[in-house]
Amino acid sequence: MRARTFVIALLLGGCAMTPVKSASIDDPIAVVQRQLDAYNAHDLDAFMATYRDDAKVWRMPASAPTLDGADAIRTYYRDQRFNIPTLHADLVARTASGHKVVDHERVTGLGDAPVEALAVYEVVDGRIATVWLFKP
Numbered sequence: 001m002r003a004r005t006f007v008i009a010l011l012l013g014g015c016a017m018t019p020v021k022s023a024s025i026d027d028p029i030a031v032v033q034r035q036l037d038a039y040n041a042h043d044l045d046a047f048m049a050t051y052r053d054d055a056k057v058w059r060m061p062a063s064a065p066t067l068d069g070a071d072a073i074r075t076y077y078r079d080q081r082f083n084i085p086t087l088h089a090d091l092v093a094r095t096a097s098g099h100k101v102v103d104h105e106r107v108t109g110l111g112d113a114p115v116e117a118l119a120v121y122e123v124v125d126g127r128i129a130t131v132w133l134f135k136p
Contacts, residue, residue: 026126029094032101035121035128039089042082048074052127059133066133084109092116099123 024030031050038046048070057067067073081087086109093104100122107115115135122130 024126026123028099028101028121028123029096031123031126031128032094032103032121036089036091036103036105039081039087042087044074044078044082047077047082050128052124052129055128055130057131057133059135 035047035050038044038050051070051073053070055067055070055073056065057073059066067076088108090106090108091103092106095102100120103119103121105117105119107117118134120132120134121128
């Protein structure tokens with residue numbers, strides 16, 4: 001009985017000393033989630049805070065970025081997206097590998113029917129560096 005109590009105490013003590021890794025604000029999934037939350041809130045400043053100054057957005061298939069740099073991204077979302085009151089993106093599925101996050105999104109407010117899209121985000125140093133957008 002005493003030996004069993006000792007083993008349980010030893011195991012529990014080891015568990016208590018094991019550090020728990022919490023998600024960092026620079027974690028790619030956390031960065032992409034902040035970007036999605038800001039998108040849905042139409043909060044341009046919070047949205048842009050998730051992007052690097054040299055970020056690029058590609059609408060595939062493309063041979064050049066559609067939006068090149070934070071100024072271009074800011075202007076586009078200010079003038080072409082966040083001015084649409086009904087704009088909203090629902091996250092259908094998300095997967096991540098390393099510094100890349102892939103979201104399947106269903107966007108409403110752009111027309112009569114929802115738009116299905118895949119967005120691949122590359123996060124570098126806690127901010128989005130590249131986005132590749134795919135529509136069916």
